[in-house]
Amino acid sequence: MSQAPAAEKAAFSSLLPVFAFIKPYKLMVIAALIALLVTAGVNLSLGQGVKFVIDHGFIAGSQAQLQQAVLVLIGLISLLAVGTFSRFYLMSWIGERVSNDIRKAVFNRIVTLHPSYFEENRSGELMSRLTTDTTLLQSIIGSSFSMALRSALMLVGGLAMLLFTNLKLTLVVVACVPLVLVPMMVFGRKVRKLASSSQSAIADISTYAGEIIQNIKVVQSYSHEQREQQAFALEVEKAFNVAKSRIKQRSFLIAAVIFLTFSAISAMLWVGGSDVLAGTMTGGELGAFVFYAIMVAMSVATVAEVYGELQRAAGAAARLLELLAVKSEIENPISPQDEKLLSSTNHSAITLESISFNYPSRPDVSALNNVSLNIQQGQTVAIVGPSGAGKTTLFELLQRFYDPASGAIKFRDVNIKDLSLNTLRNKMGMVAQNPILFSSDVMHNIRYGNPDATDEQVYAAAKHAHADEFIQQLPQGYNSFLGEQGVRLSGGQKQRIVLARAILKDPEILLLDEATSALDAQSEHHVQAALEHLMQNRTTLIIAHRLATVKHADMIVVMEHGEIIATGSHQQLLQSSPLYQRLCELQFNKD
Numbered sequence: 001m002s003q004a005p006a007a008e009k010a011a012f013s014s015l016l017p018v019f020a021f022i023k024p025y026k027l028m029v030i031a032a033l034i035a036l037l038v039t040a041g042v043n044l045s046l047g048q049g050v051k052f053v054i055d056h057g058f059i060a061g062s063q064a065q066l067q068q069a070v071l072v073l074i075g076l077i078s079l080l081a082v083g084t085f086s087r088f089y090l091m092s093w094i095g096e097r098v099s100n101d102i103r104k105a106v107f108n109r110i111v112t113l114h115p116s117y118f119e120e121n122r123s124g125e126l127m128s129r130l131t132t133d134t135t136l137l138q139s140i141i142g143s144s145f146s147m148a149l150r151s152a153l154m155l156v157g158g159l160a161m162l163l164f165t166n167l168k169l170t171l172v173v174v175a176c177v178p179l180v181l182v183p184m185m186v187f188g189r190k191v192r193k194l195a196s197s198s199q200s201a202i203a204d205i206s207t208y209a210g211e212i213i214q215n216i217k218v219v220q221s222y223s224h225e226q227r228e229q230q231a232f233a234l235e236v237e238k239a240f241n242v243a244k245s246r247i248k249q250r251s252f253l254i255a256a257v258i259f260l261t262f263s264a265i266s267a268m269l270w271v272g273g274s275d276v277l278a279g280t281m282t283g284g285e286l287g288a289f290v291f292y293a294i295m296v297a298m299s300v301a302t303v304a305e306v307y308g309e310l311q312r313a314a315g316a317a318a319r320l321l322e323l324l325a326v327k328s329e330i331e332n333p334i335s336p337q338d339e340k341l342l343s344s345t346n347h348s349a350i351t352l353e354s355i356s357f358n359y360p361s362r363p364d365v366s367a368l369n370n371v372s373l374n375i376q377q378g379q380t381v382a383i384v385g386p387s388g389a390g391k392t393t394l395f396e397l398l399q400r401f402y403d404p405a406s407g408a409i410k411f412r413d414v415n416i417k418d419l420s421l422n423t424l425r426n427k428m429g430m431v432a433q434n435p436i437l438f439s440s441d442v443m444h445n446i447r448y449g450n451p452d453a454t455d456e457q458v459y460a461a462a463k464h465a466h467a468d469e470f471i472q473q474l475p476q477g478y479n480s481f482l483g484e485q486g487v488r489l490s491g492g493q494k495q496r497i498v499l500a501r502a503i504l505k506d507p508e509i510l511l512l513d514e515a516t517s518a519l520d521a522q523s524e525h526h527v528q529a530a531l532e533h534l535m536q537n538r539t540t541l542i543i544a545h546r547l548a549t550v551k552h553a554d555m556i557v558v559m560e561h562g563e564i565i566a567t568g569s570h571q572q573l574l575q576s577s578p579l580y581q582r583l584c585e586l587q588f589n590k591d
Helices: 003-013 016-058 063-110 115-120 123-165 167-214 216-221 225-278 283-324 339-343 391-398 421-426 442-447 455-464 468-472 491-505 521-535 570-576 578-590
Strands: 348-357 368-376 380-384 406-411 428-431 509-513 539-543 555-560 563-568
Touching: 016 063, 016 123, 016 283, 063 123, 063 283, 123 167, 123 283, 167 216, 167 225, 167 283, 216 225, 225 283, 348 391, 348 539, 368 391, 368 406, 368 539, 368 563, 380 391, 391 509, 391 539, 421 428, 428 491, 442 455, 442 491, 455 468, 455 491, 455 521, 491 521, 509 521, 555 570, 555 578, 563 570, 563 578, 570 578
Parallel strands: 380 539, 380 555, 428 509, 509 539
Antiparallel strands: 348 368, 348 406, 555 563
8 A cells, every 4th residue: 555655656746857948937927826825715705795795685575785795706806817817827828838848848958969869769659759659748737737726726715714604514624535535546546557558558549540540552562551550449448448447436536526525515504404493503504604615625526637647647647757857878078189189190090999789679680790991081981781881870970870899990090989069960961772751842952951051052952953944844943832842843853852961961972871772774874973973072971782883983892790891992902802792793783
């Protein structure tokens, strides 16, 4: 039994760090609290107004006093309306503002996390945290939290006014309070557990739907529409069943509280009515007492309802704060040595010194093993080898998406761990085999290489990438929307947009992951011409699957099983490397 309250306390404690996001808006919070106190005070005053109307209007039989009492009530109600508007507006504003601040903080954290984090966590779940969980917190802060505060004030104030009005009847009401608290504790705990499961189920739905939509052509080419519809329906039903259990528990909670509370009021009415008949209590006192008793009952019912919402919010807050607490394994150095690049006279562009590396998701498999390499400035270096040799891993280490387990990578004689991430990555331009485009227009996608570039610079980059001609033929030219992941373009057109982006970035080191291997002959011709322009006066590393494209490289590096097994020119390797000979025979004979 002791573990449950501890778990409950821990769950609610996860809400405490959320208040750090509320702190910057303390003036709005103070204004909201003042409005809250005013409305609570007016609500509590209404009971005395009811008492005055009954005793001095109805029972005394005075028309003038009745009119005066009603006018006072109207004044109080008007003040209540103004206070309620202010409280609702201010608290809703705070809820929206804070939820958006949390959403920004979570997104800011996500975009700086190391790539291996995304190997272990599903994008759909992260999206659910960004949207569903933050929306839930907004509802709690902007609405439920306000209701909880108001109800707590009304509960305390109502009990005080009950004591002031009639001690004996108050004791009857207070004796029933434990009966109300028991179901709150029992059902509330179940609601919290089911709320967490419900949020996880919603995340599963988002993940599944996102994956299917992203790969819709594959689904349709295999005629799996009906199968995916059925699978998605199962995911939705799972979420519905969890939500149904949560709703049932919350319904039991609210129903039990309302039944027990109003049963207590009924018992109080019987006792109070007997006192009025006996002449020991006035009708106005009983009316005021009933008013305060109903107020207390409604406050308890609201607290019970909000308690369930707070349980859900605790789960959402825990997931968001867990994400905010994640530390990136790749961080900027405390004292960056960026200025050393300016004074460096070393002719080596990149130096690898005994690099070894294992991916975090595959700790038992060596991706790179004791790799050493020296690349001079302005050299074109081709990296060849079978799949799984470690070629792409080398590129990821150069951009410091991962850090090697041992050894050092130097850029112009400066260890890349001593450079700020922005400086290092701004010096490099990556053109991948599968071009990545954003759901925006052509201009945005090219300008991503240099957000400060002028329109003329964008046009020039597109021309150098042999992309300007087909861009001009699009419906809105450079303002044409490309669809999700550039779905409206062909493979060759996508690649040329990405090349224009790289040209605009003007990197010192160019990383090419076989940018032409998946293209038709005409597209390859355009892309190859663009690459030749891009490679001029740059240090270029090319991952090559098609050896015919790299025969004229300054140096060819042959890799296998995460190791460099040979280096040299095309002719030298034909004489000295059996693996290179075999790769050439397979390709050139086939061609």
